[in-house]
Amino acid sequence: MNLKKIVLIPLVAAGMLAATQTAMATTFKMALGDAAGGTQWELGQKFKSAFEQKTGGKHKIDLFPNGQLGDEQNTVNNAALGTLDFSVLAINNVTPFSPTVGVLTLPYVIQSAEDAKKLTQGEVGKELTANTIRDAGVRIVGWAYSGFRVLTNSKKPVQNVADLKGMVIRVPKNEIMIATYQSWGINPTPMAWSETFTALQQHVVDGQDNPYITVSAMKFNEVQKYITNLRYLFSLEPLIVSEQVFQDQKPDVQKAILEAGKEATEQSFAYLQATEEKIKKDLVAKGMQISDPANGEKEFIQKATTAVWPKFYKSIGGKEKLDNVLKTLGR
Numbered sequence: 001m002n003l004k005k006i007v008l009i010p011l012v013a014a015g016m017l018a019a020t021q022t023a024m025a026t027t028f029k030m031a032l033g034d035a036a037g038g039t040q041w042e043l044g045q046k047f048k049s050a051f052e053q054k055t056g057g058k059h060k061i062d063l064f065p066n067g068q069l070g071d072e073q074n075t076v077n078n079a080a081l082g083t084l085d086f087s088v089l090a091i092n093n094v095t096p097f098s099p100t101v102g103v104l105t106l107p108y109v110i111q112s113a114e115d116a117k118k119l120t121q122g123e124v125g126k127e128l129t130a131n132t133i134r135d136a137g138v139r140i141v142g143w144a145y146s147g148f149r150v151l152t153n154s155k156k157p158v159q160n161v162a163d164l165k166g167m168v169i170r171v172p173k174n175e176i177m178i179a180t181y182q183s184w185g186i187n188p189t190p191m192a193w194s195e196t197f198t199a200l201q202q203h204v205v206d207g208q209d210n211p212y213i214t215v216s217a218m219k220f221n222e223v224q225k226y227i228t229n230l231r232y233l234f235s236l237e238p239l240i241v242s243e244q245v246f247q248d249q250k251p252d253v254q255k256a257i258l259e260a261g262k263e264a265t266e267q268s269f270a271y272l273q274a275t276e277e278k279i280k281k282d283l284v285a286k287g288m289q290i291s292d293p294a295n296g297e298k299e300f301i302q303k304a305t306t307a308v309w310p311k312f313y314k315s316i317g318g319k320e321k322l323d324n325v326l327k328t329l330g331r
């Protein structure tokens, strides 16, 4: 007997079996950068229950919070390769892979939760979803709305741009956020999300920015004292699916993914409205001190919009992309 055949037949059979198993029941993995309890968790849980219900329990989703499956930017790579199914992560950690998404992270473009909803659920969101498939091999199927990224630090209250002088602030590895802090006169420290808590605890960095809900979910109150209500960046956290994995699914499963994503998105918006104020009070009760930027944040706004917007026209696809977003928002 042909020896090659003896070896090949079991391999082919094993391959066929694996393929059949994939086509049958599948348990998908979903990575979350944040600890359980925040907006990422809410979105993931809602998506899981809606998806499992729509597929009659045939397909399941397991959630892995707290960066267990890698830091947020790595999860984009893994999903692009098809080795990870789903991930929920901050939009600023998608931008490095699909720069046009940066139009949502330019400072002070989004000025309210309503703005965020309008952009993500309208034509702009559709175009950016198509771009992430093209550029990064991942498809956005849902959005968590997490609120404005407030600045926290362990040193002193910050109300003016000058108060930032001498502070070491961690930012994600995101060019737009780095440029924003540079426009305020400091060089921030780019660092993976998964390393941030320890860096704050060990005073490698003095501060960082993230929404109230994330500050609370990550227990940053244990290592940070002061909060400044900056409103430069509204945190959007897309739920992405590997495009490769999505295309491997039958049409009914694809439909379930898209519908569950929509339902989870709606729920996320309601969750933010219902929770943010409560969490803010809770953080104060735990000893955090909150201040507003002086003069209605004018100095922060003026410096950031003047220096940062023009710098990124090219990467977002041209100035007209920003003009279109502002027009959509009625500005």
Ligand code: MLT
Pocket (backbone or CB within 6 Å): 033, 034, 072, 089, 090, 093, 171, 172, 192, 193, 209, 210, 214, 237
């Ligand atoms: C970051 O700061 O890297 C992200 O905002 C973390 C997150 O997803 O909450």
